[in-house]
Every structure is written in structure tokens, then in C-alpha cells.
Amino acid sequence: MTEDAVAAIERGLAELGDAYRDAFATASNEISLRDEYAKVLGKKQGSLTRVMGLMRDVPADRRPEAGAKVNAFKDQVERTFEQRLADLHRASRDAELHARPYDLTLPGRLPVGRGHLHPVLQTRDDLLTIFRDLGFEVVEGPEVELEENNFTKLAFPPDHPATDMQDTFWVGVDGAPKDARVLLRTHTSNTQVRVMSTRTPPMAVVSAGPVYRRDDDITHSPMFHQIEGFLVDEQVSMADLKGVLAAFAEGLYGPGTPVRFRPSYFPFVEPGAEVDIGCVFCSEAAGTRATCRVCKTTGWVEVLGCGMIHPDVLRHCGIDPERYRGYAFGFGIERIAMLRYGIPSIKHLFENDPRFLAQF
Numbered sequence: 174m175t176e177d178a179v180a181a182i183e184r185g186l187a188e189l190g191d192a193y194r195d196a197f198a199t200a201s202n203e204i205s206l207r208d209e210y211a212k213v214l215g216k217k218q219g220s221l222t223r224v225m226g227l228m229r230d231v232p233a234d235r236r237p238e239a240g241a242k243v244n245a246f247k248d249q250v251e252r253t254f255e256q257r258l259a260d261l262h263r264a265s266r267d268a269e270l271h272a273r274p275y276d277l278t279l280p281g282r283l284p285v286g287r288g289h290l291h292p293v294l295q296t297r298d299d300l301l302t303i304f305r306d307l308g309f310e311v312v313e314g315p316e317v318e319l320e321e322n323n324f325t326k327l328a329f330p331p332d333h334p335a336t337d338m339q340d341t342f343w344v345g346v347d348g349a350p351k352d353a354r355v356l357l358r359t360h361t362s363n364t365q366v367r368v369m370s371t372r373t374p375p376m377a378v379v380s381a382g383p384v385y386r387r388d389d390d391i392t393h394s395p396m397f398h399q400i401e402g403f404l405v406d407e408q409v410s411m412a413d414l415k416g417v418l419a420a421f422a423e424g425l426y427g428p429g430t431p432v433r434f435r436p437s438y439f440p441f442v443e444p445g446a447e448v449d450i451g452c453v454f455c456s457e458a459a460g461t462r463a464t465c466r467v468c469k470t471t472g473w474v475e476v477l478g479c480g481m482i483h484p485d486v487l488r489h490c491g492i493d494p495e496r497y498r499g500y501a502f503g504f505g506i507e508r509i510a511m512l513r514y515g516i517p518s519i520k521h522l523f524e525n526d527p528r529f530l531a532q533f
């Protein structure tokens with residue numbers, strides 16, 4: 174029995190013999206060489222696997238001997254394979270070098286598709302253009318901000334829910350002073366603070382960019398974009414704000430677009446309001462209102478927050494509220510883009526699927 178098992182392995186190896194050498198030598202490219210290799214050493218169907226199956230019958234004390242034989246065979250196959258592979262690579266490289274050279278300076282034949290701006294950025298630019306045409310200057314602000322500019326100077330009380338860990342991405346900054354907390358801005362109102370703190374009125378500014386909140390569902394993303402606009406001067410009233418936002422709604426959805434103001438609360442404005450724009454996806458006359466999912470049959474879609482800048486905020490930014498007043502408004506760009514293009518979920522805007530993006 175003992176003799177038989179080891180002898181059977183030896184016979185098996187002898188049968189495999191040298192045939193692989195011829196097969197490797199005649200393989201004319203890497204793919205067929207690898208095929209031949211798999212026929213010998215392949216884990217599933219390689220012929221060596223079959224021989225190895227005989228190991229089971231070899232008693233423990235003779236296993237090292239039998240194993241050494243199998244390994245020696247395996248090494249030989251591997252060495253022969255590596256050598257042939259190197260030869261094939263060298264040959265194909267030689268062929269390439271001696272072939273007619275490519276002219277890399279020739280113009281390409283396929284038309285290369287041009288990319289375009291992301292729908293959110295297209296919307297941002299269109300919105301900024303509306304405000305620029307109304308006389309607002311475009312300014313940029315930082316995304317990583319001091320608590321002071323994002324909350325404190327905007328008169329958020331320290332325990333306001335928006336400042337909570339649940340709502341805000343706080344950032345640890347090495348070497349920052351202990352009392353200066355840093356965060357990813359939760360709105361673009363930080364830019365309002367920065368500009369008001371460094372300039373003297375009059376000023377009319379818009380700012381756009383990413384903002385961050387711990388929010389995630391079909392209409393909220395932890396990163397989204399906002400536009401903030403504000404104006405500070407000696408004679409400014411809520412009527413000016415309404416005029417500018419009505420012009421904005423018309424710039425966006427065409428002449429006669431209705432706008433509605435609802436009282437609302439933000440700590441940095443007084444009075445404060447939310448603005449709804451008449452739903453452009455349905456109409457009472459056409460009988461489509463009763464089933465409209467965009468406005469939930471109300472005929473109105475909420476788009477922004479606004480108000481008269483609170484005197485405390487002006488004061489925090491070094492502007493005399495006895496002399497100056499201002500208004501401010503802010504809104505999410507994704508929301509406008511979703512309404513504009515009828516996009517049902519904010520996720521589509523951030524998945525970078527070319528089949529989606531190519532539609533804009």
C-alpha cells in the first residue's frame with residue numbers, strides 16, 4: 174500500500190512529464206500561454222491537482238518525500254512558464270518597436286464629448302446673474318468658519334438647537350484658541366457677517382457656496398448649496414426686500430410669478446419671513462392643482478428665508494443701527510434646481526451618474 178501510493182504519484186508525475194514544455198513553447202501569446210499553464214497547475218482542473226489527490230493515500234512518514242517530488246515538479250512548471258512569459262513580452266515589445274511608428278501628433282478621429290457644469294452650479298450661476306443684474310456684488314466666504322461668524326454675531330443664543338452637535342459639524346483645529354470653536358458653516362449667513370464687519374454701508378452683496386448640516390433624506394443632504402443676499406443702507410425697508418424678491422421670482426420663473434410672504438422666525442432678522450413662490454408645476458385653471466405633489470396641492474412652494482437684519486446683528490458687525498438698516502435673504506440652490514428641473518430626490522444631484530447629469 175505504502176509503496177503503491179508514492180509510486181502512483183511518481184507515475185502520475187511521469188505521465189504529466191514534459192508535455193507542458195511543448196505546449197508552453199508553442200503558445201503564441203500570453204492568453205494561450207496562461208490557458209496551458211492552467212491546464213497543468215490550475216486549482217480546479219489542473220492535471221497536477223489530480224495527482225495531488227493521491228496524497229491522501231500516502232502515510233504520514235512518507236508525505237515529505239512525496240511532497241518534495243510534487244513541489245519540484247511544480248517549480249519546474251512555474252519556471253518554464255515565467256521564462257516563456259518573459260520571452261513573449263519581449264517579443265511583443267520588439268514587434269512594437271519595429272512596427273510602423275504611431276504619429277502621436279495626428280488629430281483624433283472620434284469627436285470627444287464636451288462636459289458641462291453640474292446642474293447645481295448652472296442654477297447657481299443663473300441665480301447669481303439675476304441678482305447681479307439687480308445691482309448686487311458677488312462675494313465669496315469660507316466654508317470652515319468660526320462659531321462667532323456662523324452663530325454668535327447672528328444673535329443665535331448659545332443653546333439654540335441649530336448649534337447642537339446633532340445639527341452642526343464641529344471641527345477640531347490644532348492650535349486654535351480654546352474659546353474659538355470652529356465648524357463647517359451651516360448657512361451662507363457667515364459671509365453676511367464677514368462683509369458687514371469689514372465694510373461701511375451702503376453695500377449690496379450676494380454670496381453662494383456649500384453649507385453643511387447633519388441632515389439626510391430625500392430633500393436634505395449633509396452638504397448643499399445656498400445663496401445669501403443682503404443690503405445695508407440708510408433708507409431700507411421691507412418693501413425693498415419684497416420688490417427684490419418679486420423680481421427674483423420673475424427672473425426665475427417668468428413675469429407675473431406670484432410671491433407670498435409668511436411671518437417666520439430667524440434670530441438674526443426682525444421681522445422675519447419665509448417666502449413662497451406660486452407653484453409652476455400645476456394650475457387651478459388646468460385642473461392639475463388637486464393632484465400636484467410638488468406644492469402638495471397648496472399652489473405655493475416655500476423657497477427662502479428673509480427679513481430685516483436685526484439691530485443687534487448690525488451692532489455686532491460694527492454698524493450703527495440708529496443710522497443704518499438692512500435686509501437679508503437666504504435659500505438652498507438644490508431646492509431651486511429640483512423645482513426647476515422636476516428632480517424628485519436630492520440624491521440624484523450628488524450621485525454623479527452620467528446618465529442623469531447628461532440630461533442638463
Ligand code: PHE
Binds near residue numbers: 360362401504
Ligand atoms: N440663514 C437662513 C437659513 O439657512 C436663511 C436666512 C438668510 C434667513 C437670511 C433670513 C435671512 O435657513
